[in-house]
Amino acid sequence: MSKIVRFCADMLYPAIVIFGLYVIMHGHITPGGGFQGGAVVATAAALIIVAYSYEEIQGMLSKFLLQIQESAGLVMFAGVALIAIGLGTTFFYNYLANSGLLFGMSVPFGPNPGELNTGGFLPLMNIAVGIEVWGGLAIVILYLLSGIPKEGT
Amino acid sequence: MRRELSVLIMIILAIFLFIMAAGFTFGSPLETDMDDYFIMNGQEQIATNNIVTTIVFDYRGFDTLGESTVLFTAVIGVALMFRMIVRGDSDENE
Numbered sequence: 286m287s288k289i290v291r292f293c294a295d296m297l298y299p300a301i302v303i304f305g306l307y308v309i310m311h312g313h314i315t316p317g318g319g320f321q322g323g324a325v326v327a328t329a330a331a332l333i334i335v336a337y338s339y340e341e342i343q344g345m346l347s348k349f350l351l352q353i354q355e356s357a358g359l360v361m362f363a364g365v366a367l368i369a370i371g372l373g374t375t376f377f378y379n380y381l382a383n384s385g386l387l388f389g390m391s392v393p394f395g396p397n398p399g400e401l402n403t404g405g406f407l408p409l410m411n412i413a414v415g416i417e418v419w420g421g422l423a424i425v426i427l428y429l430l431s432g433i434p435k436e437g438t
Numbered sequence: 439m440r441r442e443l444s445v446l447i448m449i450i451l452a453i454f455l456f457i458m459a460a461g462f463t464f465g466s467p468l469e470t471d472m473d474d475y476f477i478m479n480g481q482e483q484i485a486t487n488n489i490v491t492t493i494v495f496d497y498r499g500f501d502t503l504g505e506s507t508v509l510f511t512a513v514i515g516v517a518l519m520f521r522m523i524v525r526g527d528s529d530e531n532e
Contacts, residue, residue, distance in 0.1 A: 313486045318494065320505075352517075359510050366499060377499035382485045392485045404486040410495045410502075417506055421513040428520040 286336050294336035301329035309415035313404035319411040323418025330423040334430045351424040358417025365409050381405035 286294075308315075309322030334342060369378040382405030383391050390403045467473070480492045494502055 313488050313491045315488070316490075318488075318491050355510065355513060359506055362506055363503065366503070377496065379484055379496050382483065390485065392481045392487060394481050397487065399487045404491075405484060405496075407484065407486055407491055407495050410499075411491070414502070414506060418509065421509050425513055425516050428516055431520065 291336050294332050298329050298333055301332065302326055305329065305415075305419070309411055310408070311401070312411035312415075313407045314399040314401065319414025320418050322411075323415040324422060326415070326419045327422035327426060331426045331430070334426060339431050346423065346427060348424060348427060351420045351427070353420075355417050355420030355424065358413050358415070358420060362410060362413040362417065365406050365413060379405040379407070381409075 305322045305324075305326030305328075307322075308317040308325055309319055312318035312322065330346060333345065366377045369380050370376055372378075372380050374380060381387060381389050383389060384405070388402055388404050388406070388408050390400055392400070392403050476489055476493060476497070480489045481487065484492045484496050486492045486496075
């Protein structure tokens with residue numbers, strides 16, 4: 286693509302990534318969550334692939350690292366749920382809610398402004414799913430757009 | 439003939455669905471026990487303001503685990519397919 290498109294893509298890339306991470310991190314307070322935020326971050330990868338060509342981004346987006354990231358997200362999701370069995374409760378029991386530890390603050394009933402340090406393991410789950418969807422959709426886009434011809438050839 | 443038949447079936451189905459939907463009134467579902475339970479107890483039990491996230495990641499955690507696995511499997515399928523295509527191309531070129 287032209288220089289203007291590449292410059293705009295460079296400017297938008299960190300903004301899109303930060304917005305996606307915000308959606309992931311605030312999934313238990315505002316609308317959104319892991320799936321939506323991960324999809325938003327994956328569009329940043331799509332933007333950078335479209336603005337540059339597939340050969341030029343080989344060093345920036347590594348398929349191997351994205352595969353590791355996707356697998357790590359799924360393993361973290363199942364692992365956080367499995368810890369509950371180790372604590373003597375059932376699978377997917379929310380052992381961090383109302384505990385006073387990490388993300389352990391209580392929430393009053395009814396409408397309230399919201400607090401980031403709440404939700405038990407829901408923020409951890411959102412982060413895990415966000416990492417997984419980020420890696421998965423980015424690698425799908427990377428594979429699907431690998432056929433875009435190089436500039437000027 | 440087959441085209442007219444399919445159009446006729448579509449019209450009949452549409453009328454049937456409209457008649458069924460006309461029986462319901464918006465905003466007053468028939469069964470509200472589950473919704474009421476989530477709305478009344480979600481904030482207290484899970485300590486989260488977003489009831490949708492509460493249901494998706496806690497009350498229906500198994501469902502989300504399945505969703506994540508489906509996405510993982512889909513990515514593996516796409517990777518396998520395109521790896522085969524790319525390898526075939528390179529074999530032809532060489």
